Amino acid sequence: MLENQVKAKLRGIVGDAYFKDDIETLVTHSYDGTPMLQQLPEGVIYPQNTAQVSAIMKVMSEHQIPLISRGSGTNLCGGTVPVQGGIVMVMHRMNAILEVDMQNLTATVQPGIITKTFIEHIEGLGLFYPPDPSSMAISTIGGNIAECSGGLRGLKYGTTKDYVIGLECVLASGEIMRTGGKLMKDVAGYDLTKLLIGSEGTLAVITEATLKLIPPPKHKKTMLAMFKDMYGAARTVSAIIENRIIPATLEFMDNPTIRVVNDFAKLGLPLDMEAILLIEQDGEFETVERDIARISEICQEEHADQISIASNQEEALKLLTARRSAFTALARLRPTTILEDATVPRSKIAEMVQQINRIAKKYDVQICTFGHAGDGNLHPTATTDARNHDEIERVEAAFEEIFEEAIRLGGTITGEHGVGLVKAPFLEWKVGSAGIAIMKNIKQGFDPLNILNPGKMFAKESRRRVVIDHV
Numbered sequence: 001m002l003e004n005q006v007k008a009k010l011r012g013i014v015g016d017a018y019f020k021d022d023i024e025t026l027v028t029h030s031y032d033g034t035p036m037l038q039q040l041p042e043g044v045i046y047p048q049n050t051a052q053v054s055a056i057m058k059v060m061s062e063h064q065i066p067l068i069s070r071g072s073g074t075n076l077c078g079g080t081v082p083v084q085g086g087i088v089m090v091m092h093r094m095n096a097i098l099e100v101d102m103q104n105l106t107a108t109v110q111p112g113i114i115t116k117t118f119i120e121h122i123e124g125l126g127l128f129y130p131p132d133p134s135s136m137a138i139s140t141i142g143g144n145i146a147e148c149s150g151g152l153r154g155l156k157y158g159t160t161k162d163y164v165i166g167l168e169c170v171l172a173s174g175e176i177m178r179t180g181g182k183l184m185k186d187v188a189g190y191d192l193t194k195l196l197i198g199s200e201g202t203l204a205v206i207t208e209a210t211l212k213l214i215p216p217p218k219h220k221k222t223m224l225a226m227f228k229d230m231y232g233a234a235r236t237v238s239a240i241i242e243n244r245i246i247p248a249t250l251e252f253m254d255n256p257t258i259r260v261v262n263d264f265a266k267l268g269l270p271l272d273m274e275a276i277l278l279i280e281q282d283g284e285f286e287t288v289e290r291d292i293a294r295i296s297e298i299c300q301e302e303h304a305d306q307i308s309i310a311s312n313q314e315e316a317l318k319l320l321t322a323r324r325s326a327f328t329a330l331a332r333l334r335p336t337t338i339l340e341d342a343t344v345p346r347s348k349i350a351e352m353v354q355q356i357n358r359i360a361k362k363y364d365v366q367i368c369t370f371g372h373a374g375d376g377n378l379h380p381t382a383t384t385d386a387r388n389h390d391e392i393e394r395v396e397a398a399f400e401e402i403f404e405e406a407i408r409l410g411g412t413i414t415g416e417h418g419v420g421l422v423k424a425p426f427l428e429w430k431v432g433s434a435g436i437a438i439m440k441n442i443k444q445g446f447d448p449l450n451i452l453n454p455g456k457m458f459a460k461e462s463r464r465r466v467v468i469d470h471v
């Protein structure tokens with residue numbers, strides 16, 4: 001329980017209206033986008049500026065109280081569940097676009113801005129910010145940075161880490177630190193900007209970010225290629241890249257996902273296909289036309305059953321929306337949807353999908369797979385029911401085997417959703433014991449009292465397994 005003296009200090013910093021400890025507020029901040037995880041915080045605080053965040057951190061440090069930074073709570077790794085109690089700090093009031101610098105092509109924003117609001121603002125100015133997580137209508141830029149979120153445009157344009165060039169953050173001690181800046185080159189010491197990206201609120205609170213912007217593509221074309229043979233689809237992905245074409249989007253849906261998405265979005269997709277690729281190219285008019293023509297040829301060479309090219313922007317948007325809504329569509333099937341994030345080298349996609357299907361059968365669970373084929377980033381998604389304990393245990397065992405399989409194929413336990421609570425027991429599989437030791441030392445350096453999002457990233461015990469080394 002928070003002492004009254006601490007509550008008074010926190011209210012003194014943000015004002016009575018912006019520190020809450022009523023049961024409704026505590027319950028609504030006890031969980032996030034991850035199913036089946038819940039723990040009540042002891043209070044919820046809504047700072048308005050960096051000075052307030054700094055003052056809050058000083059109180060947290062003095063009283064050794066955990067602090068969990070929170071954007072919109074859409075993460076899928078239990079990243080904002082206050083497993084050790086403490087205060088949840090919601091960043092939504094810090095949502096200003098502080099500057100768009102047209103000469104340097106940068107934007108400086110506060111972390112609580114909704115990603116889509118920011119993207120729309122930037123596009124309105126004739127510029128482009130490519131990271132586009134499917135959750136962008138609700139997620140925040142701060143959450144995107146802390147998770148290093150990816151999206152449908154990741155293959156060609158990279159992910160959040162490729163666009164964050166400067167940060168302001170508040171350390172556990174309450175000190176304010178700046179990293180990077182409006183610089184395209186900066187090798188002054190260790191790259192603390194990159195270290196903070198993907199640090200999941202465990203190293204510092206991000207209070208401001210400077211983002212790189214680029215000119216928007218002039219032309220776009222979207223197509224679907226449908227395959228009765230999974231390997232044909234997978235070979236197509238490799239062949240496109242081998243032909244030195246990097247599409248803006250190269251997405252994959254397996255048969256169970258096609259069925260559900262079709263039912264949801266009423267697209268009239270053929271239901272007897274093993275896999276559908278959604279492909280988009282953007283750039284100069286001639287390049288886009290040439291690439292789409294060559295991609296169509298490659299699809300034919302790999303025996304695509306049907307190829308359809310969107311004839312206008314509206315049709316293209318419908319196709320992209322269908323892929324973006326895969327999670328929502330699957331979530332309608334059963335009460336609990338567990339969306340996972342195993343990633344393999346893209347040459348191993350077909351093998352990975354087959355292994356996922358084998359594992360789902362072995363454990364008698366329903367798993368649909370979709371994802372970013374171009375990145376090898378697959379989202380095997382279990383539709384299940386948290387009340388069915390026996391089934392949930394089988395789902396967990398199936399996912400454990402799926403992560404093991406991903407590592408065996410040279411992949412990783414998470415491509416974009418982060419480690420948080422859910423993947424913590426598996427982190428050592430990927431980074432080895434030396435990697436864990438270095439990461440723990442970094443954590444200790446930033447947060448010696450372990451008050452920033454404690455219990456995340458590092459599990460008390462790793463799942464026992466020999467770590468596989470990859471060359």
Ligand SMILES: Cc1cc2nc3c(=O)[nH]c(=O)nc-3n(C[C@H](O)[C@H](O)[C@H](O)COP(=O)(O)OP(=O)(O)OC[C@H]3O[C@@H](n4cnc5c(N)ncnc54)[C@H](O)[C@@H]3O)c2cc1C
Nearest residue numbers: 071072073074075079134140142143144146149150201206
């Ligand atoms: C339907 C759906 C689709 C999704 N699609 C994608 C996708 O395509 N790609 C993808 O990568 N992810 C996706 N996600 C996952 C999620 O949306 C992302 O991880 C997103 O970046 C989280 O943003 P948020 O604002 O909700 O952050 P939260 O969930 O609130 O927080 C995420 C993490 O960031 C930390 N954090 C938040 N703000 C700060 C801050 N200011 N300073 C320090 N740490 C902070 C938190 O402590 C936590 O560890 C999806 C989720 C859903 C529900």
